[in-house]
Amino acid sequence: MSDTHSSSLLAIVSHAKEYGFIYPSSEIYEGLQAVYDYGPYGAALKRNVQNLWWQSMTQLHSNIVGMDAAILMHPRTWKASGHVDSFEDLMVDNKDSKKRYRIDVLIENHAAELSAQGEKTRAQELLEKLQALLQAEELAGLHTLLLQEKIVCPISRTANWTEVHRFNLMFATKVGAQEENADTIYLRPETAQGIFVNFLNVQKTARMKVPFGIAQIGKAFRNEIVARQFIFRMREFEQMEMQFFIQPGSEEKWFNYWQQARWQWHIALGLTEEKLRIKPHAQLAHYAKAAVDIEYQFPFGYKEIEGIHARSDFDLKNHEVASRKKLQYFDPELNQNYLPHVIETSLGSDRLILMLLCEAFTEETITEEESAKTRTYLKLHPALAPIKAAIFPLVKKDNLPQKAQEIFKSLKYDFPLIYEENQSIGKRYARQDLIGTPYCITIDHQTLEDDTVTLRERDSMQQERVHVNILRDFLLEKVSFKSILAKLPTIDSVLI
Template sequence: MATKEKTPVENAQLKDIISHAKEYGFVFPSSEIYDGLQAVYDYGQMGVELKNNLKNLWWKSMTQLHQNVVGIDAAIFMHPHTWKASGHVDSFNDPMIDNKDSKKRYRADVLIEEKAAQYEADGHYDKASELLVEMGRLLGAEELDAVRELIIREDIKCPISGTTNWTEVRQFNLMFSTQVGSVAEDSSTIYLRPETAQGIFVNFLNVQKTGRMKVPFGIAQIGKAFRNEIVARQFIFRMREFEQMEMQFFVRPGTEMEWYNQWKEARKKWHQAIGIPAESLRYHDHEKLAHYANAAVDIEFKFPFGFKEVEGIHSRTDFDLTQHQELSRKKMQYFDNDLNEDGKPYGNYIPYVVETSVGADRLFLMTLCSAYTEEEITEGDATKSRTFLKFHPALAPVKAAILPLTKKDGLPEKATEIFNSLRYDFNMIYEERDSIGKRYTRQDLIGTPFCIAVDHQTLEDNTVTVRDRDSREQVRMPIGELHSYIDKAVNFKSIFEKLA
């Protein structure tokens, strides 16, 4: 059995994945009957199962495996002062640039990063690094004219027009705003949250006091966020409505880098535990730090369009809690009565924060891209291609399919009995249409790990044939062993043990 060799950066493969995602119920363009809405997508019947499995695994990995991490669910709407304190009102901007010939708009930093990636692909690593450092310096200093000059100097062309006829670089605020209030004259501006982290920070004391939490401890949250992206592209990689899974870990000042490195390693290990190959992941240290950070790194995955961020780990210092303390005039201090090396209490301080932030949609896309497999298989004298989704069994939308060999002779009744015995513990499918081979293929295309064939022998000795998705090998086993056999493969415990 030979697997096709894939080109690392191949947009055609992304097109195949997008097509597959729609055809088999994973992702649909939003409002498609009205020609859709750019950069907004809906998750189909298979997609929502996969996404929920990913979110559930992340949640349990954070809150169930760590006694000092708890969860909350904060509201999307927050007091406008929240975003003033966080810096989003004044500095949540992307550098925007337009090509005068194509009339297309781009993020200036993305154009430069893609040029650096090109240098890196050509083996010019120093040149790539120097370019990114220069970009970080110019953007940090708000030298937007110099950013435009850098783009022109590097001969960065518009992909559409092929020219360097660029406008000036302008800053573009990414927050969506709306009005709250029943009467227009009395309404006030409120924002759709651009991140979930601030809901954690404003609830820091609520959670700490009611949960009697001791530093170091973390607060986790999964929720929707909204950004008016200049260029939303590459399928669900960059959208205007997306979902974040964030954990803010509160630590003593001076210990933040120790915890930063611990979470950096732990989070990469988590991605590998769900089946992402180590060679498809890498760290990328930030050249340009956000205004709140003293260290930041991305965990990047090798998508069909290149290495891109899936998760960020940031040392946010005490910026957020300090800002909220100053603007709200509510103390955000923690009293630490543990003893330091000199035998004295640590006393009052504003904790530092280490953040782990992973996009649920990017995690979904990474999982889908990694699972999408094409291979050549030999059956008898014939060779044919096979496509299947090689999900970790614990993440697969459907865990097993019950397939009676025929629609008669009592096989559907026996298959239904088996289906009903397993359906309360596992997400199952019962299917009796078409040949058994076609049904196997359909289950492969949605990533079902096990197909259970019910045949005439089943009626005689209560055994069934279980086909493995990846190897296509088939084993005969008693019906009574099915539950433990499936559970061993699909239980989150198989992943948790790798994280211990």
């Protein structure tokens, strides 16, 4: 057996569709750009990931609770948060192709081309100019830089550009029965604001003391113009966010803690540590005092999967002013009121799924005697795999299906299983490999004699004979979240 081959994004996209993980949305109508549907195994994988994250936040930590805020919020929420005025991309249109592009993406792609051609110094200088112009919000300067570098539209191959303009990323809709009297509201572009406006509700009803966190999983919507790289950047996506409320002045301690804790969480999933890195932000968001990204090396390069941000008291302060409602916390230990500061961990659920698929997609060349063949399988952590085990009767006769069904029924209340009796056992093994099922259990004639079955492990393909009585306990040990959660740090040691 040879080393695994590196996988391309195209191969992963094809595999995800063919084996029931992710489909283009509305495909029978030619699809909708940057919108995707999760199939049977993709939905199960996503649910497993979300449940693991939820438990690692709310179950491991006595001072983190969960909530589920509505997608639709009062429009003043987004004015107070700064999204109405500043949640935008800087865009430029090509007059010939009629296509719209993000100016920073055009220039960054050009810099990457220069670097690939050996002009790394010039590429770095170009990126530094770009950052300076973005920070100064010099739209005219960005347009001039685009022309000076002779950057052309990928479609028309011309540099016939419009002026640079702002484009707000929020989706607007109407609330009200009559169009003329309806109010404009927005689909939320992030889930964090639902936590901030409920800060005191949660604190009081859950009887929480600072420091404490509020976790949430939910949909968010952004009208991305540059939506690409499969499910990495979508217009409808899901976030797993936790806002951790702390005493002012303790930002450095908690920022460092959550940066390390989130790094260890990704490692515990079985990811290759060499493919992960922590990258500080070169340019901070309007609300941030400090920020880093955890990035993964996708087939298309290092990209962010999770951000850790020190948000100061920006959000609570702005909502307090805009709502004219007091949001301060009374600290009984200090005997004073204050607005807590916030450390945020924000993880893209869909990006995490793509990362897991990229990490798990494995192609191996297996040499048998003088021939070689390629074996493809998904090397998912057993706790995250959509299906935990498959039950196979060796043949469809001699009471083997009846015995297999008996074992299937005894395990199905504890684990998601597949029962299959069609085609050869080799083809059935191969199908389960392709969806990442960690264990296959085969019932044969010996099973009828001594109640033992053949247990096959996905990655090694090794088989062993085990008694049916140990199957449940074996699977519980191998596929339980405990195998991941036990590796994670808890906050208790920091609070002492």
